[in-house]
Amino acid sequence: MGRRIKPAILKGTRDYLPEDAVRREFIIDRLKKIFRKYGFDPLETPSIELWDTLGGKYGEDAEILIYRFKDHGGRDVGLRYDLTVPLSRVIAMHQDIPKPFKRYQIAPVWRADSPQKGRYREFYQCDFDIVGSSSLMADAEILAIVYESLSSLGFEDFSIRINSRKIIRGLVEVSGIPIEREHETARIIDKLDKIGVTGVLNELESNGFKKESIKKIEKIITLKFESNVEAIEFAREFFKDSESGSAGVEELEQLLEFIDILGVPEGNVSVDLSLARGLDYYTGPIYEAVLKGVSLPSVSGGGRYDGLIKIFSGRDFPATGGSLGLERIYQGLIDLDLLPDSLKTHTHVLVTVFNKKFMKESASLARKLREEGLNVDLYLGKKNLRAQLGYANDRGIRFAIFYGPDEMQAGVVTLKDLKLETQKQVKINEVAEIIKEAIYGN
Amino acid sequence: MGRRIKPAILKGTRDYLPEDAVRREFIIDRLKKIFRKYGFDPLETPSIELWDTLGGKYGEDAEILIYRFKDHGGRDVGLRYDLTVPLSRVIAMHQDIPKPFKRYQIAPVWRADSPQKGRYREFYQCDFDIVGSSSLMADAEILAIVYESLSSLGFEDFSIRINSRKIIRGLVEVSGIPIEREHETARIIDKLDKIGVTGVLNELESNGFKKESIKKIEKIITLKFESNVEAIEFAREFFKDSESGSAGVEELEQLLEFIDILGVPEGNVSVDLSLARGLDYYTGPIYEAVLKGVSLPSVSGGGRYDGLIKIFSGRDFPATGGSLGLERIYQGLIDLDLLPDSLKTHTHVLVTVFNKKFMKESASLARKLREEGLNVDLYLGKKNLRAQLGYANDRGIRFAIFYGPDEMQAGVVTLKDLKLETQKQVKINEVAEIIKEAIYGN
Numbered sequence: 001m002g003r004r005i006k007p008a009i010l011k012g013t014r015d016y017l018p019e020d021a022v023r024r025e026f027i028i029d030r031l032k033k034i035f036r037k038y039g040f041d042p043l044e045t046p047s048i049e050l051w052d053t054l055g056g057k058y059g060e061d062a063e064i065l066i067y068r069f070k071d072h073g074g075r076d077v078g079l080r081y082d083l084t085v086p087l088s089r090v091i092a093m094h095q096d097i098p099k100p101f102k103r104y105q106i107a108p109v110w111r112a113d114s115p116q117k118g119r120y121r122e123f124y125q126c127d128f129d130i131v132g133s134s135s136l137m138a139d140a141e142i143l144a145i146v147y148e149s150l151s152s153l154g155f156e157d158f159s160i161r162i163n164s165r166k167i168i169r170g171l172v173e174v175s176g177i178p179i180e181r182e183h184e185t186a187r188i189i190d191k192l193d194k195i196g197v198t199g200v201l202n203e204l205e206s207n208g209f210k211k212e213s214i215k216k217i218e219k220i221i222t223l224k225f226e227s228n229v230e231a232i233e234f235a236r237e238f239f240k241d242s243e244s245g246s247a248g249v250e251e252l253e254q255l256l257e258f259i260d261i262l263g264v265p266e267g268n269v270s271v272d273l274s275l276a277r278g279l280d281y282y283t284g285p286i287y288e289a290v291l292k293g294v295s296l297p298s299v300s301g302g303g304r305y306d307g308l309i310k311i312f313s314g315r316d317f318p319a320t321g322g323s324l325g326l327e328r329i330y331q332g333l334i335d336l337d338l339l340p341d342s343l344k345t346h347t348h349v350l351v352t353v354f355n356k357k358f359m360k361e362s363a364s365l366a367r368k369l370r371e372e373g374l375n376v377d378l379y380l381g382k383k384n385l386r387a388q389l390g391y392a393n394d395r396g397i398r399f400a401i402f403y404g405p406d407e408m409q410a411g412v413v414t415l416k417d418l419k420l421e422t423q424k425q426v427k428i429n430e431v432a433e434i435i436k437e438a439i440y441g442n
Numbered sequence: 443m444g445r446r447i448k449p450a451i452l453k454g455t456r457d458y459l460p461e462d463a464v465r466r467e468f469i470i471d472r473l474k475k476i477f478r479k480y481g482f483d484p485l486e487t488p489s490i491e492l493w494d495t496l497g498g499k500y501g502e503d504a505e506i507l508i509y510r511f512k513d514h515g516g517r518d519v520g521l522r523y524d525l526t527v528p529l530s531r532v533i534a535m536h537q538d539i540p541k542p543f544k545r546y547q548i549a550p551v552w553r554a555d556s557p558q559k560g561r562y563r564e565f566y567q568c569d570f571d572i573v574g575s576s577s578l579m580a581d582a583e584i585l586a587i588v589y590e591s592l593s594s595l596g597f598e599d600f601s602i603r604i605n606s607r608k609i610i611r612g613l614v615e616v617s618g619i620p621i622e623r624e625h626e627t628a629r630i631i632d633k634l635d636k637i638g639v640t641g642v643l644n645e646l647e648s649n650g651f652k653k654e655s656i657k658k659i660e661k662i663i664t665l666k667f668e669s670n671v672e673a674i675e676f677a678r679e680f681f682k683d684s685e686s687g688s689a690g691v692e693e694l695e696q697l698l699e700f701i702d703i704l705g706v707p708e709g710n711v712s713v714d715l716s717l718a719r720g721l722d723y724y725t726g727p728i729y730e731a732v733l734k735g736v737s738l739p740s741v742s743g744g745g746r747y748d749g750l751i752k753i754f755s756g757r758d759f760p761a762t763g764g765s766l767g768l769e770r771i772y773q774g775l776i777d778l779d780l781l782p783d784s785l786k787t788h789t790h791v792l793v794t795v796f797n798k799k800f801m802k803e804s805a806s807l808a809r810k811l812r813e814e815g816l817n818v819d820l821y822l823g824k825k826n827l828r829a830q831l832g833y834a835n836d837r838g839i840r841f842a843i844f845y846g847p848d849e850m851q852a853g854v855v856t857l858k859d860l861k862l863e864t865q866k867q868v869k870i871n872e873v874a875e876i877i878k879e880a881i882y883g884n
Contacts, residue, residue, distance in 0.1 A: 013488035039819025069511035377481025
């Protein structure tokens with residue numbers, strides 16, 4: 001223990017000091033409340049998965065994307081890359097889980113590639129999936145959760161863009177693209193937000209797609225519609241000769257009706273025929289949610305993936321779900337100034353200590369206030385009252401209590417409200433109520 | 443995506459299916475509430491730390507205990523082994539954090555060595571520490587948190603064994619053991635619970651400790667006291683020639699007075715002069731909490747470690763803290779049958795679907811009940827009503843609602859209470875209140 005260790009942290013990872021951590025807890029608690037409201041229960045899976053489980057699904061990219069190492073028994077393992085693959089593994093290993101299975105999991109995932117601005121090597125995903133239902137009402141509930149999650153956090157101006165992978169397959173069909181290039185097509189279209197229309201068209205061309213095919217795709221990715229009805233009308237006509245496309249249109253219509261029943265306002269949902277989602281495993285409705293007025297990637301995304309679990313279980317399990325990105329949501333709340341000022345600490349009040357001789361009296365008072373339901377910090381340092389007040393202020397604690405010899409004699413405390421910058425003497429038995437009133441009453 | 447992947451999990455790691463996960467959430471929520479009550483705020487640190495941070499503190503054992511790997515930039519990293527070292531690193535990197543700093547962190551840690559019965563490669567620690575206070579009131583608050591955490595979870599018969607590392611140093615002094623063998627002595631005595639008195643004495647002998655020294659240690663580890671007062675009286679006499687020992691006795695006396703002020707019952711605390719704790723970094727009061735009536739290792743442990751942070755910061759920071767083991771607490775709650783039966787799911791009620799044609803009506807009802815504050819699962823599968831009831835039962839959902847054509851006509855629902863095995867027709871507008879009353883009212 002002799003040598004000094006230079007304190008440092010791995011690039012792409014972060015510490016969250018109390019103010020940030022309190023706010024992250026606030027967001028997570030809100031999300032859990034919504035997930036539970038829709039009948040979801042939690043699932044926990046280990047951070048470390050066998051390489052066979054992780055590697056299979058991402059192909060060549062797996063080596064780049066996943067932290068891989070050997071355990072001390074020589075087993076090939078890695079840190080999970082997402083929460084969907086672990087869910088699929090769990091479904092396969094525990095086939096007796098009652099279905100439909102509605103689960104949420106809020107947990108870190110890891111990406112081993114180089115971190116970029118706004119992208120981290122360790123970050124939280126908040127996933128909610130329904131396994132074992134092929135009903136479009138399941139997809140509708142996923143969208144309702146996205147809507148409620150974002151609006152319960154205070155976001156108003158956001159859009160949930162929806163499409164169906166069947167529409168993308170329809171586009172491949174009507175564009176005369178060989179069906180085996182469907183995933184490739186989807187992955188290129190998925191880059192639209194990043195590289196723009198010209199970028200997508202160039203990439204299609206350089207990948208050898210035919211001129212007529214590219215024309216069709218260009219049409220779909222450049223069109224703008226006034227309303228979802230108009231988008232559906234257009235798509236019905238455009239995809240009328242494609243079985244997949246027509247099925248996709250029908251799916252979207254039904255989905256719009258279902259989310260209306262569940263209370264999702266029309267203004268927060270827009271049919272976007274160019275939405276593709278990068279991952280190969282989607283099979284039905286897909287979505288992405290974007291906040292308006294901020295420059296952030298989508299804060300939520302997901303869709304139906306009826307084939308994925310079969311890779312693990314050998315059995316078909318229809319599944320649909322979504323993921324909310326904790327870090328991006330947090331950034332959005334900060335950028336739009338939607339977090340309450342008081343959300344910096346859980347502590348309601350600091351009980352100061354007049355001087356060392358009065359530690360017992362202050363401790364006894366702290367105990368009383370804790371028993372009365374307050375979160376109470378008792379000052380445990382060595383500084384004077386003025387510095388103790390500074391400490392309360394630095395931590396964002398709203399109230400401070402002085403309890404010196406004069407107060408003791410009179411059976412009162414001096415209560416200081418650091419927010420309103422007021423102070424008054426109150427009876428010991430009344431102080432807890434006064435603080436609660438101030439915190440919860442308005 | 444063609445090949446089938448055999449679903450498996452790394453030995454020593456586990457999945458927590460909903461029933462377990464709901465209960466783990468319950469425990470964590472209780473603990474957070476207590477931590478906050480004492481003025482603690484959360485801190486989050488990354489799972490991956492630089493090897494320099496992790497490796498330095500554990501010496502040769504580090505290679506065996508820690509999952510180590512290289513990131514893609516060739517940096518030497520590992521998964522955190524505990525939450526104390528990351529805290530120390532944070533304190534060193536962010537010296538402007540207001541102090542005393544009271545933080546909690548509830549998060550997984552990893553151990554790479556072979557898993558044994560009841561020991562896992564990935565498990566949760568619930569840590570609470572106070573950095574920047576040398577006051578024994580800080581140690582007292584740590585013990586008060588341990589007491590409140592365990593009792594708020596329903597445990598009654600448990601003992602918080604306390605001692606001081608100064609007593610152990612005193613024992614080294616009065617036994618004529620060279621002071622440089624203090625840590626070695628502590629580590630051997632720490633094995634008492636595992637290998638018994640004879641085991642400890644044998645190990646001391648085979649490690650070349652002198653007969654007279656072993657005799658002194660034997661006395662301390664075999665003595666039983668009727669009360670804490672008696673233990674203190676004995677220790678005062680036994681350690682009267684040792685400066686450290688005497689300081690330790692004084693420390694324990696003061697600590698007992700302080701925890702009494704904070705409301706910790708005497709019956710749950712016992713002075714144990716043989717308690718050593720294995721880690722080298724402790725410097726003052728140390729403790730371990732054990733549940734009675736179950737065969738489990740200690741569910742909580744900790745103590746004062748005034749020197750640790752200096753390794754990272756070059757500056758002295760007094761610190762004290764504790765850790766509660768989530769998995770052991772859970773096991774204790776199970777073994778003592780202390781968990782409420784209803785604690786299996788967050789879902790209050792299942793809205794069944796009469797048949798596919800009535801999905802919209804059931805969805806609309808589910809929405810209404812959600813808006814009225816219930817956690818509602820809407821059945822999304824394809825099975826008949828009888829099977830839907832079985833599904834509610836399997837998930838542990840207490841209520842099920844039938845809403846078929848007859849009910850719709852009459853403006854009622856049929857509400858089935860699966861716990862009381864009753865059913866009745868109730869008006870749609872009254873059903874939420876009836877369910878809330880049943881769940882929260884008794």
